[in-house]
Amino acid sequence: MVTQLLTTLILVPVIGLAGCILTPKKWERTIFFIAIAAILLELVTFFVLGYQWLSAGASPVFTSIGSLYASPHYTFALAFYFDRLSAVFLGMTTIMTTLIFIFSRFYMHREPGFKRFYYTVLLFFIGLTLIILAGNFEVLLLGWEFIGISSVLLIAFYRDRFLPARNALKVFSVYRIADAFLLVAIWYAHHIFEKSVNFSELSGLVAGHESQLALLGLFLLVTALIKSAQFPFSYWLPRAMEGPTTSSAIFYGALSVHMGLFLLLRTYPLWQGSVWLRITIAAVGFVTAIIVSSITRVQSSIKVQIAYASVTQIGIMFVEVAAGLQWLALLHFVSNASLRTYQLLISPSVVGYLVHDQFFSFVLPPEKIKNTLLGRLRATFYVLSIKEWNMNTAVSHYVWRPLKPVGRVFAFLDGFPAQVVSVAVFLATAGAAASMAVSTGSKLAISSAAAVISIVFYIRAYTTKNSARTCWNLILVGHLFGALFLGLASAGNWKYLVIYGAGVATAFIVGHACLWYLEIKGEQTALQDYHGSIYAFKKLGHLFFIVCLLFMAFPVSPSFLAQDILLSFIPVSHVFQIVLFCLGYLLVGVSIMRLYTKVFFGPHKTSYHEIAYRSS
Numbered sequence: 001m002v003t004q005l006l007t008t009l010i011l012v013p014v015i016g017l018a019g020c021i022l023t024p025k026k027w028e029r030t031i032f033f034i035a036i037a038a039i040l041l042e043l044v045t046f047f048v049l050g051y052q053w054l055s056a057g058a059s060p061v062f063t064s065i066g067s068l069y070a071s072p073h074y075t076f077a078l079a080f081y082f083d084r085l086s087a088v089f090l091g092m093t094t095i096m097t098t099l100i101f102i103f104s105r106f107y108m109h110r111e112p113g114f115k116r117f118y119y120t121v122l123l124f125f126i127g128l129t130l131i132i133l134a135g136n137f138e139v140l141l142l143g144w145e146f147i148g149i150s151s152v153l154l155i156a157f158y159r160d161r162f163l164p165a166r167n168a169l170k171v172f173s174v175y176r177i178a179d180a181f182l183l184v185a186i187w188y189a190h191h192i193f194e195k196s197v198n199f200s201e202l203s204g205l206v207a208g209h210e211s212q213l214a215l216l217g218l219f220l221l222v223t224a225l226i227k228s229a230q231f232p233f234s235y236w237l238p239r240a241m242e243g244p245t246t247s248s249a250i251f252y253g254a255l256s257v258h259m260g261l262f263l264l265l266r267t268y269p270l271w272q273g274s275v276w277l278r279i280t281i282a283a284v285g286f287v288t289a290i291i292v293s294s295i296t297r298v299q300s301s302i303k304v305q306i307a308y309a310s311v312t313q314i315g316i317m318f319v320e321v322a323a324g325l326q327w328l329a330l331l332h333f334v335s336n337a338s339l340r341t342y343q344l345l346i347s348p349s350v351v352g353y354l355v356h357d358q359f360f361s362f363v364l365p366p367e368k369i370k371n372t373l374l375g376r377l378r379a380t381f382y383v384l385s386i387k388e389w390n391m392n393t394a395v396s397h398y399v400w401r402p403l404k405p406v407g408r409v410f411a412f413l414d415g416f417p418a419q420v421v422s423v424a425v426f427l428a429t430a431g432a433a434a435s436m437a438v439s440t441g442s443k444l445a446i447s448s449a450a451a452v453i454s455i456v457f458y459i460r461a462y463t464t465k466n467s468a469r470t471c472w473n474l475i476l477v478g479h480l481f482g483a484l485f486l487g488l489a490s491a492g493n494w495k496y497l498v499i500y501g502a503g504v505a506t507a508f509i510v511g512h513a514c515l516w517y518l519e520i521k522g523e524q525t526a527l528q529d530y531h532g533s534i535y536a537f538k539k540l541g542h543l544f545f546i547v548c549l550l551f552m553a554f555p556v557s558p559s560f561l562a563q564d565i566l567l568s569f570i571p572v573s574h575v576f577q578i579v580l581f582c583l584g585y586l587l588v589g590v591s592i593m594r595l596y597t598k599v600f601f602g603p604h605k606t607s608y609h610e611i612a613y614r615s616s
Helices: 002-022 028-055 084-107 114-133 137-155 162-193 210-227 236-242 245-266 275-296 302-322 326-361 373-386 388-400 403-409 416-434 440-463 468-489 494-520 538-551 558-569 572-600
Strands: 061-070 075-082
Touching: 002 028, 002 061, 002 075, 002 114, 028 084, 028 114, 075 084, 075 114, 075 137, 084 114, 084 245, 084 326, 114 137, 114 245, 137 162, 137 236, 137 245, 162 210, 162 236, 162 388, 162 572, 210 245, 210 275, 236 245, 236 302, 245 302, 245 326, 275 302, 275 373, 275 388, 302 326, 373 388, 403 440, 416 440, 416 468, 440 468, 440 572, 468 494, 468 572, 494 538, 494 558, 538 572
Parallel strands: none
Antiparallel strands: 061 075
């Protein structure tokens, strides 16, 4: 019975998502009815499951409903796990989403994106549910990617504006760094334990792997820090507040931002024995709480204040987890999520009240900073807080800016002849490797070179400002050399490469046709600015978004499954190559999403005015 209920918890929001997508956008009542019916059924199912689980003694439940792929070497099992941690997080997620759906019926009334809001939130909810109920790392990664994609859509909800589109891309780029670290952690865990890791057996896997678990814990820690906006990545959370206040309240103030904390709690048995890692978690959480609390006090936007206040509390939760107080961290999570949701929902009213109050009774604060040592320190701290301690500048300067001069060096790759030569080199090398005409040592060297070449093409795709079709071609060539690397490094498992190549080739052809169609219709596709083409070509924009997901090997796609299987064959001795592959995974995702947002989001060259559904 429990297995059926867990399956229901996954399927109900999926059915609700499909129903909302198929309903015409003008039928607001029907859209709301489908969405609220799905989430209420989810809530009832959760309570029934909780009652049965408590009646059976509240012992952890592990179940598998099948697999996406199974072989003697590797199995991608759809495994789910329900315990006290899952109960707390899923209960909060379902209750909060129910309240937000009811509130949004009136808050989003007559909004042009009413339908888009509800099905995007349901997509986000599916991602959260998959993470919370995940029984292994593979399912967790599945939900993790769903959250990243739906975040782009929610942050850029007002997609006719420049800042929401830009900030959606900025947040996705930070998310992608976390995705890359999580992918490395999954690959490393698979090779440490020589099998797919189920969360129900973590405690029994620690013995004999203590020295290796410290590095695995470090990968998981970096992933958690980025996802929970801890220092020095705290700057992304306020930029995620560009979307509707209701989505900001439930996800970026209450739920999604706590997923880093959830990851640490879920994998606690793996890293609890590492003293230095626990000290690091506590130190980062403490530093985040101190620095971000100072930033909170000087913000002029109420939504940004609430966002940074939530990050401050999560920093304290990290300290609690490091100290082994998991129950206290869970209680803290419930309190913080409830408070931030309430604060964000009433924030428009608070702003209106404060504006009215200041207009009639504003008094200039009499206190001034004195020219003393303490005063100068206060002024320095104040200026640093205003600048958000330069976190955004530092990450941009040390992570993304170094890619630009490298991309300019390889500007010649934009030309069609250079791309044709690159494809010819790929075909010749792949043919020689497939025919076993090279030695094992040569294959290792060729695979490393192929990984480097794929990175070069991805970097150029990320930095090019030419037409979108040029960027699309660069990404394809990068995929070709990435496939060559995977084939050689995984000891020639070419049958999986066929699956990988089929998915990438299909996405490339359809995407190229979409971009070509936009160009012949007079739309701009140069990646120097945002063009907002989705307002003139909505269906084409939706099709191209799906194609982009396939082109970046999004989970559940054929490309992702083949890629995941091939990674499992690569031995631990090829750490350098895995690092290169994960860097490529990071760059290809950011490059494709940059292309999509530049072409389809932002203000369009033609003004589109709202038209009432019926006469007023």
